[in-house]
Amino acid sequence: MRVSIKEFTFGPDKFTVSPGATVTVVNEDSTAHTLTATGQGGFDSGTIGGGKTATFTAPTAPGSYPFICTLHQFMKGTLTVA
Numbered sequence: 001m002r003v004s005i006k007e008f009t010f011g012p013d014k015f016t017v018s019p020g021a022t023v024t025v026v027n028e029d030s031t032a033h034t035l036t037a038t039g040q041g042g043f044d045s046g047t048i049g050g051g052k053t054a055t056f057t058a059p060t061a062p063g064s065y066p067f068i069c070t071l072h073q074f075m076k077g078t079l080t081v082a
């Protein structure tokens with residue numbers, strides 16, 4: 001799965017992956033961002049500098065996992081494991 005961040009928006013902001021899938025996050029902004037679980041799931045891309053890419057591993061338990069950018073907490077999305 002590939003998620004982009006552009007103009008302070010996750011694209012897509014809602015997506016479904018297989019359990020334990022690798023998710024690649026491409027930051028197309030010049031500003032640093034993160035993609036970080038807000039509750040269960042524990043995934044976190046870490047800080048992704050402008051123009052950089054990071055990966056994380058999706059949870060293995062099926063469910064819906066909200067996430068944000070910890071640096072800009074108005075940036076929100078939901079990762080679903082199914």
Ligand SMILES: [Cu+2]
Nearest residue numbers: 033069071072
């Ligand atoms: Cu951000």
